[in-house]
Each structure stands twice: as C-alpha cells, then as structure tokens.
Amino acid sequence: MGQKVNPLVFRVNFTEKYRSNWFVNPSTYQQIILQDYLIRQNIFNFFEKINYLKNKKNLSHFLNVTEITISRKFDQIFISIFIAALSSRIEQEKFDLILSKLQAILLKKLSFLPSNKFTNKLNYLNYPKIVITLKQSSTPNLNAIFIAKCLINELENRVRFRKALKSIMKSIYKQDKANQLLGIKINISGRLNGIEMARSEWIRQGRIPLQTISSTIDYCNETAQTKYGILGVKVWVCKRKNVLNKEVILK
Structure with missing residues (x-):
C-alpha cells in the first residue's frame, strides 16, 4: 500500500x-x-x-x-x-x-x-x-522534481534509459558530499528504448521507507515525450530530517 x-x-x-x-x-x-x-x-x-x-x-x-x-x-x-x-x-x-x-x-x-x-x-x-x-534551494540534487527533469532531458535526447539512470544516480551520490541522502528510487514505464510492448523498469539505492510517516521523503511524477511515445517517470528521495530548502531571497 x-x-x-x-x-x-x-x-x-x-x-x-x-x-x-x-x-x-x-x-x-x-x-x-x-x-x-x-x-x-x-x-x-x-x-x-x-x-x-x-x-x-x-x-x-x-x-x-x-x-x-x-x-x-x-x-x-x-x-x-x-x-x-x-x-x-x-x-x-x-x-x-x-x-x-x-x-x-x-x-x-x-x-x-x-x-x-x-x-x-x-x-x-x-x-x-x-x-x-x-x-x-540549498540541495537541488536531493529534490525529486530536479532529478526527474534531468532524467527527462536525457530520455528526450534519445539516451538509453539504463545509461541515463546510471549516470544520474552516480552524479547524485557524487554531489551528496554532506551525506544527507538516505536512499533514492527511480521508476520508468512505457516503450523503453522504442520497443513495441510497454514495460516498467526501476532502480533503487539505499532505503525508501514509504510507510514510515516520520521519514522525510520527496516524490515526483512527471512524463517524458519521446519519439516512440510518452514515458512515465517517478522519483522517490529519502533524506535526513534536517534537509530543508534554504530560504535565501535572490537579489
């Protein structure tokens, strides 16, 4: 559930x-x-x-x-x-x-x-x-919308989904120098790499306790418009409780 x-x-x-x-x-x-x-x-x-x-x-x-x-x-x-x-x-x-x-x-x-x-x-x-x-935002690499937009940009540029997933996961953990990320899960569904039958693929690192209310989880659901149709992209990000947006007004 x-x-x-x-x-x-x-x-x-x-x-x-x-x-x-x-x-x-x-x-x-x-x-x-x-x-x-x-x-x-x-x-x-x-x-x-x-x-x-x-x-x-x-x-x-x-x-x-x-x-x-x-x-x-x-x-x-x-x-x-x-x-x-x-x-x-x-x-x-x-x-x-x-x-x-x-x-x-x-x-x-x-x-x-x-x-x-x-x-x-x-x-x-x-x-x-x-x-x-x-x-x-002080930690854009831990934001689900930001991660989904980066992945959608790769998919719409005809990059294979496995390569895009691995490169994004690698860059996220590389930028997480403060060790604030506890886990991340990305799910892609649709005609992956242009195949005729739609399917779903996902990748996960760390833990995503969805049923634990006290856990800080960011979520995003976006769509990528590719040559072969629409792909659904879902991102779950679990981070430490003290990770918040840095409210600094840009001047």
Missing part, C-alpha cells in the same frame, strides 16, 4: 508543509483552487520555455524550478519560487525582466477565469496583486 498513496500528501503536518496557505469563503474556494493550479502550471511552463533561449548556457541551472509555495492575504498573492543553486552570477536586470514577464503572464491568465455575479463584485479575485520572490 505504500506506493498507492502520494508520499507528500501522506506526510502533511508531519514532515511536509502545506504548499498553499490561505483561508477563503467557501463560495470562492473552487475559484481559488483553480487559480493556484493555473499559477503553478504557468510558472513551470514559463521557465521551461526560457530554457530554449539563446542564453541557455548562462541560465541552465537558474531555470530549474524545484518548488512553488503560494500564500494569500486578501487581495495579494505571495508566490515563492525555489530554484536550483546558481552556478554563475546573473545581473539584477535579468532578474527584474524575468519577474516582470512572469507577473504579466500570471495576471493575464487569472483575469480570464470564469466568474459569476458574486465573484464579479470581488475585484481581488479577478485582478489580484501578485508578489513573486525567487529563493534558492
């Missing part, structure tokens, strides 16, 4: 915190949930598109989003975007340009949400004020 429950939802209020923090009127609950979903989807899509710009070499590590938290205060939406650690210095102008473009996209998307007579009177639902802050 351990793999049939989302490990993050299973550990809320134990080792995991809520990634959406707000209280609203029950009549507007549905619209706020939809707003949070659109905000996260547009943020991930925005940074993925920037990865294909000409300056990809300078911003490759900067654009890897590892976590998004959303909090609200009446007519304001506070969005914290955790990204991988920077490998090179980035000018303040680029920060301002990226944040301004992202803010404009989010405001445009939220303004086209379906509304009714009640929500039309509440301008803060249709035209909220968005405050975005970028924070760096």
Whole structure:
C-alpha cells in the first residue's frame, strides 16, 4: 500500500508543509483552487520555455524550478519560487525582466477565469496583486522534481534509459558530499528504448521507507515525450530530517 498513496500528501503536518496557505469563503474556494493550479502550471511552463533561449548556457541551472509555495492575504498573492543553486552570477536586470514577464503572464491568465455575479463584485479575485520572490534551494540534487527533469532531458535526447539512470544516480551520490541522502528510487514505464510492448523498469539505492510517516521523503511524477511515445517517470528521495530548502531571497 505504500506506493498507492502520494508520499507528500501522506506526510502533511508531519514532515511536509502545506504548499498553499490561505483561508477563503467557501463560495470562492473552487475559484481559488483553480487559480493556484493555473499559477503553478504557468510558472513551470514559463521557465521551461526560457530554457530554449539563446542564453541557455548562462541560465541552465537558474531555470530549474524545484518548488512553488503560494500564500494569500486578501487581495495579494505571495508566490515563492525555489530554484536550483546558481552556478554563475546573473545581473539584477535579468532578474527584474524575468519577474516582470512572469507577473504579466500570471495576471493575464487569472483575469480570464470564469466568474459569476458574486465573484464579479470581488475585484481581488479577478485582478489580484501578485508578489513573486525567487529563493534558492540549498540541495537541488536531493529534490525529486530536479532529478526527474534531468532524467527527462536525457530520455528526450534519445539516451538509453539504463545509461541515463546510471549516470544520474552516480552524479547524485557524487554531489551528496554532506551525506544527507538516505536512499533514492527511480521508476520508468512505457516503450523503453522504442520497443513495441510497454514495460516498467526501476532502480533503487539505499532505503525508501514509504510507510514510515516520520521519514522525510520527496516524490515526483512527471512524463517524458519521446519519439516512440510518452514515458512515465517517478522519483522517490529519502533524506535526513534536517534537509530543508534554504530560504535565501535572490537579489
């Protein structure tokens, strides 16, 4: 039963915190949930598109989003975007340009949400004020989303899945100099290497106690779009309890 429950939802209020923090009127609950979903989807899509710009070499590590938290205060939406650690210095102008473009996209998307007579009177639902802050993750190599994105990049570039799995596992343990990683498991399913019949393959090192609520486990479920179809990628990461995101605002 351990793999049939989302490990993050299973550990809320134990080792995991809520990634959406707000209280609203029950009549507007549905619209706020939809707003949070659109905000996260547009943020991930925005940074993925920037990865294909000409300056990809300078911003490759900067654009890897590892976590998004959303909090609200009446007519304001506070969005914290955790990204991988920077490998090179980035000018303040680029920060301002990226944040301004992202803010404009989010405001445009939220303004086209379906509304009714009640929500039309509440301008803060249709035209909220968005405050975005970028924070760096101190251990991106221990983040399930970051690992899944790296693996998806290899699979979409037609690298054989076994070679991609071994290289990623090797690089993860090589970067874990503080010995904070307790175990990792990666599962890939689909038409692996272009075979006609779909199957599932997995690799695991260390321990992944899914049924132990007190264990700190990060989880991610992503898809890779390959030449032969879609591959499902699941990543479980078990780390020590003191491993948290480093909340340093990038300036």
